[in-house]
Amino acid sequence: MAIDRALRIRAVFFLHALASGGLYARVPAIQKLLGVDEATLGLVFLGFPVGAILIFLFGSRLIEVLGTRRIMVVCLPILPVATALLGAMPNAQVLFAYFIAYGALYSLPNMAMNIEADRVEAALGRRVMNSCHGLWSVGYLLATLIGTLAESVHFSPLLHMGLLAVPLVPAVLWITLGIEPAPARPHTQTATQRLALPTAAILLLVTFTLGPSLLEGALRNWSVIYMRDSFAAPSWVDTLTLPVFLAAHAIGRLNADRLVMRFGVVPVARWLTAVALLGCAAVVLAPNLWVALVGFLLVGVGVCTSYPLTTSAAAQIGDRPSSQNVASLTFATQVILLGAPAVLGWVATNWGIRNTFTVLLPAIALSLWLARYLAPKPSASAPH
Numbered sequence: 001m002a003i004d005r006a007l008r009i010r011a012v013f014f015l016h017a018l019a020s021g022g023l024y025a026r027v028p029a030i031q032k033l034l035g036v037d038e039a040t041l042g043l044v045f046l047g048f049p050v051g052a053i054l055i056f057l058f059g060s061r062l063i064e065v066l067g068t069r070r071i072m073v074v075c076l077p078i079l080p081v082a083t084a085l086l087g088a089m090p091n092a093q094v095l096f097a098y099f100i101a102y103g104a105l106y107s108l109p110n111m112a113m114n115i116e117a118d119r120v121e122a123a124l125g126r127r128v129m130n131s132c133h134g135l136w137s138v139g140y141l142l143a144t145l146i147g148t149l150a151e152s153v154h155f156s157p158l159l160h161m162g163l164l165a166v167p168l169v170p171a172v173l174w175i176t177l178g179i180e181p182a183p184a185r186p187h188t189q190t191a192t193q194r195l196a197l198p199t200a201a202i203l204l205l206v207t208f209t210l211g212p213s214l215l216e217g218a219l220r221n222w223s224v225i226y227m228r229d230s231f232a233a234p235s236w237v238d239t240l241t242l243p244v245f246l247a248a249h250a251i252g253r254l255n256a257d258r259l260v261m262r263f264g265v266v267p268v269a270r271w272l273t274a275v276a277l278l279g280c281a282a283v284v285l286a287p288n289l290w291v292a293l294v295g296f297l298l299v300g301v302g303v304c305t306s307y308p309l310t311t312s313a314a315a316q317i318g319d320r321p322s323s324q325n326v327a328s329l330t331f332a333t334q335v336i337l338l339g340a341p342a343v344l345g346w347v348a349t350n351w352g353i354r355n356t357f358t359v360l361l362p363a364i365a366l367s368l369w370l371a372r373y374l375a376p377k378p379s380a381s382a383p384h
Helices: 005-020 027-034 037-046 046-067 068-075 079-088 093-125 131-151 159-179 200-230 241-263 265-285 289-302 304-315 322-337 340-351 361-374
Strands: none
Touching: 005 037, 005 079, 005 093, 005 131, 005 159, 027 037, 027 079, 027 159, 027 200, 027 289, 037 046, 037 093, 037 200, 037 289, 037 340, 046 068, 046 093, 046 241, 046 322, 068 093, 068 159, 079 159, 093 131, 093 304, 093 322, 131 241, 131 304, 200 241, 200 265, 200 289, 200 304, 200 322, 200 340, 200 361, 241 265, 241 289, 241 304, 265 289, 265 304, 265 361, 340 361
């Protein structure tokens, strides 16, 4: 059966999320297996951005040399197996070291598929980036719901994610082997530097996305623990925060391309950032789990476009290959966010789990003003 280029790259995003998204619903179970507090768990999570940063420094050169398809074919089938093995680590130290390798394995195909999605946009003359990320959110939602079910029937993280890997490996191979890479964008500077260091334009995009990225990361890492510690409810109810967030996230992304085409990048970014700010405030002040769930829903809508819009904006700058700008954007973001899990874990341990969200309110408010820098350059070749 023939699958067109846009549908196939969307399927890649969906499968990438399904292969990796089961982890966060099982964070409390993994924490219990390791026997560590939130501060130690935050330090363990640092391994992931360390591995990602190493990839983002050199990944653009790998992509220019090897091509997006080859990287996806090699890395993506390994990802679901690697995710399952996260549940088999014997202690926090080993899990930290494993997270470094896992962060690299996760991030290289992630960068390749974002670059391929941007090239597909250029080839087709219409936006597909937000819908690609929408399908990623759908995959993540499905993986989280499976994780919630696994929690309710008391499957261990290793068993749950290992069973999920069995059908995913052949599915990923079938999709990625059929990819026909889209042509690369033309650029005013075609040489690829050894290190993907950010330019001033990239740093402005990074600063915009900092607040939403911190909020999204805090929600993925700490929302289930927030529900567990703040309200008396069964463990499977605690895990509903992620499905609620991801459902809103997915719906927002699947409709975002149409909104951007109608209203423009900057207005959409500002409206949604304001929604994220409102949702975060609701989580901080929630008197019961229902208000908290509404807050997580608003956060899901509010942060849904921050990453795809900044990725598209970086790819369209045109001063050097899009792979380098996308890599430098993600590298700079990861460096800035490197200490976030440990800091937020310390806040949760010493100031209370609610304040992991309170401290993010100023950064989200700053993003409202910085949204202006998402406006595409007049010379950008991307469709508008």
